[in-house]
Amino acid sequence: MPGPRDVPASSGAVDPRLADGLLAATQALAVALVIAADLEGTGRATLGAHLFAVGFGALVLAGRRAPRLVLVLTVLGVFAYYALGFPPIGIALPAVAALYRAADTGALRWAVGAGTVLVAVAAWARLDDGLPTAYLVSYELLTNVALVAAAIALGVSVRARRQMRSSEGRLRALTAVEQARDAERRVQAERVRIAQDLHDSVGHAMSVIALHGNVAAEAIGRDDEAARRAVEQIGAATSAQLRELRATVKLLRSPTGDVERGAVGIAGLGRLVDAAREAGVAVDLDVDVADPRPDGAIEAAAYRIVQESLTNVIRHSGATHAAVTVGVRGDRLELVVADDGPSGWSARPSPRGGGHGLVGMAERVAVLGGRLSAGREEGAGFVVRAELPVRLRP
The missing domain is CATH 3.30.565.10 (Histidine kinase-like ATPase, C-terminal domain)
Known part of the structure; x- marks a missing residue:
C-alpha cells in the first residue's frame, strides 16, 4: 500500500519530517499544558510528569517508521504515568498522535485495538474509583471514545486522500503514455x-x-x-x-x-x-x-x-x-x-x-x-x- 513517502515532492505535500516535528511538538505541548494545569489539584505536576509529556511527543517522531511499536509504547507509557501517580491527563489525550499515525500508515486494526484498550481501562479505573455510572457513560466514556474515534478517523481520511492523489498521479501518467502512443x-x-x-x-x-x-x-x-x-x-x-x-x-x-x-x-x-x-x-x-x-x-x-x-x-x-x-x-x-x-x-x-x-x-x-x-x-x-x-x- 502506498505510504506518505509515495507522494511526489512536486505534489505540494508538506515535508514528512516537518509534519512529524509539528505533530510531536503539538502532542508534547498539549500533555504538558494539562499537566501544568493540574485541574484536580494533586500537586504532583513535577519534572517527572513533564518528562512523560516530552516522551509522548518524542515517540511520535518514530510513528511513521514503526507505528505499531510506537502505539504499544504509548499505551504502556500512559499506564506507567498513572501508576506513578502523576496528575490526571485523560486516558486518550497522550495517545491521540500515536492513534492518528497508526491509522494514517495503514495499521488501522492496531489503532482501533489500542483505542479500545485505553477506553476500557479508563472506564474500569473510574468504576473502581466509585464514579457514578451515569457520569461515566454521559461524559467520561463519551469524551474518550470521541477523542479516540476522531484521531483514528482523521488518520484514515488523510491516508485515503493521499492514496487518491497517488492514484490520480498514476492515472495521469498512464494517460500521458497512452496519448503519446496514440500520437505516435x-x-x-x-x-x-x-x-x-x-x-x-x-x-x-x-x-x-x-x-x-x-x-x-x-x-x-x-x-x-x-x-x-x-x-x-x-x-x-x-x-x-x-x-x-x-x-x-x-x-x-x-x-x-x-x-x-x-x-x-x-x-x-x-x-x-x-x-x-x-x-x-x-x-x-x-x-x-x-x-x-x-x-x-x-x-x-x-x-x-x-x-x-x-x-x-x-x-x-x-x-x-x-x-x-x-x-x-x-x-x-x-x-x-x-x-x-x-x-x-x-x-x-x-x-x-x-x-x-x-x-x-x-x-x-x-x-x-x-x-x-x-x-x-x-x-x-x-x-x-x-x-x-x-x-x-x-
Whole structure:
C-alpha cells in the first residue's frame, strides 16, 4: 500500500519530517499544558510528569517508521504515568498522535485495538474509583471514545486522500503514455498515407516519362517530329507531377480533404486518362458524379486507385484499350477500371508494402470502409472494382 513517502515532492505535500516535528511538538505541548494545569489539584505536576509529556511527543517522531511499536509504547507509557501517580491527563489525550499515525500508515486494526484498550481501562479505573455510572457513560466514556474515534478517523481520511492523489498521479501518467502512443500511431499512419500517395503519383509519372523517353530515344535521327512530341510529353508529365505533389501535400495537411479537389479528385481523372492515351493506351472515361460531391478523402482515394490501375495497365498488361467508370449509386461510390490485356498485371510480382500495387489499393480502400476486388474476368482482361462510401463516418 502506498505510504506518505509515495507522494511526489512536486505534489505540494508538506515535508514528512516537518509534519512529524509539528505533530510531536503539538502532542508534547498539549500533555504538558494539562499537566501544568493540574485541574484536580494533586500537586504532583513535577519534572517527572513533564518528562512523560516530552516522551509522548518524542515517540511520535518514530510513528511513521514503526507505528505499531510506537502505539504499544504509548499505551504502556500512559499506564506507567498513572501508576506513578502523576496528575490526571485523560486516558486518550497522550495517545491521540500515536492513534492518528497508526491509522494514517495503514495499521488501522492496531489503532482501533489500542483505542479500545485505553477506553476500557479508563472506564474500569473510574468504576473502581466509585464514579457514578451515569457520569461515566454521559461524559467520561463519551469524551474518550470521541477523542479516540476522531484521531483514528482523521488518520484514515488523510491516508485515503493521499492514496487518491497517488492514484490520480498514476492515472495521469498512464494517460500521458497512452496519448503519446496514440500520437505516435497517428504519425505512423500519416507516414503510410504519404508513402502511398507518393508511390502512386510518382510511379504513374515515371511510367509515362519512361515510355516517352524510350519513344524519343528510338525516334531521334529517324522521326524528329515524333521525338519532339515525346520530349514535350515528358515535360508535361514532369510539370503535372510537380503540381500533383504540391496538391498531395496540401491534401494531407487538410483532414477534410477539401483542398484542390480538381488536382487530386474525380475532376482530375481526365488528366490521368489523357496521359494514358499519350502512352498508347486508348482509354474511355465515364464519370457520373453529381452534387453533392463525395468527401475529399473519398475523391482522393478514387483518384489514386484509377492512377495506380492505369499505371499498371501501361507498364504490365500489354493492353491497347481500357475503360474507367466512376459513378455514385446511393451512398456508395463505385469505380471500375478494366483493360483488354492478354495477361493480368496482378500476376506480376509487386512489393508487399503500403502503397504498392493491389496491396496498397486494398489498404487504402479498407481504411475508408470500402471494398476492393481485382482479377481477370471472362470476356475482358483485368478488372479492378472498388466501392467506397460517399461520406466518411464521423
